[in-house]
Amino acid sequence: MTPLPVAAFERETPEVARYLIGCLLISRVGGIATGGPIVETEAYGKDDPASHAYRGLTRRNATMFGPPGHAYVYRSYGVHWCLNAVTGPIGTGEAVLIRAIEPVFGIETMIARRGRDRLRDLCSGPGKLCSALGIDGGLDGVPLSSDLLTIYPHADNGSGVVSSVRIGISAARDRLWRFTARGSPYVSRTPSREVPVSVR
């Protein structure tokens, strides 16, 4: 199975966020495969006051300005790790936050890492999925085609994807830059207002 090519991360960031729904995210941290299909993403794109990159390059967000197709891993609220896929050409600070996956591979390992045994509690949030997959700051900047962290394409990509407003931000609340797999019980929160997404 071939990982997503870098070209897949070079389109407009919201388009990448939509496209990633259904793609397979696999971690092999610790030599154990964990992961599953992506069911929730958010775009942090151009001229976006909600983005870490909005006020320019800093030490934390430097990876966002690097090459597309790499992982941007940052610490949230001092305790959680969050995983992004860097998008756009070098020099632009854009990324897609991977917010939730459907837990499929390495369930026992993910249960142990999370300290929770209900399937829906394993990967239903950006901090949760990093915990379940063993992702931490040491993976910041690694290619998403690497042995440690890989995103694979999925045949059914595109169907059943809906958009809604992003979660946990205070700026640019009107942008429909959150994407979820319609009806998935593994998202962080059920979207209040779902808007259909056109598939090209």
Added chain:
DNA sequence: AGGATGATTCTCT
């Protein structure tokens, strides 16, 4: 050096 601020999670109501 100090203060404000979260791209969150968990628990309780």
Added chain:
DNA sequence: GAGAATCATCCTT
């Protein structure tokens, strides 16, 4: 749905 926990990062003195 609301509130607490918790601390690295960033910006302002």
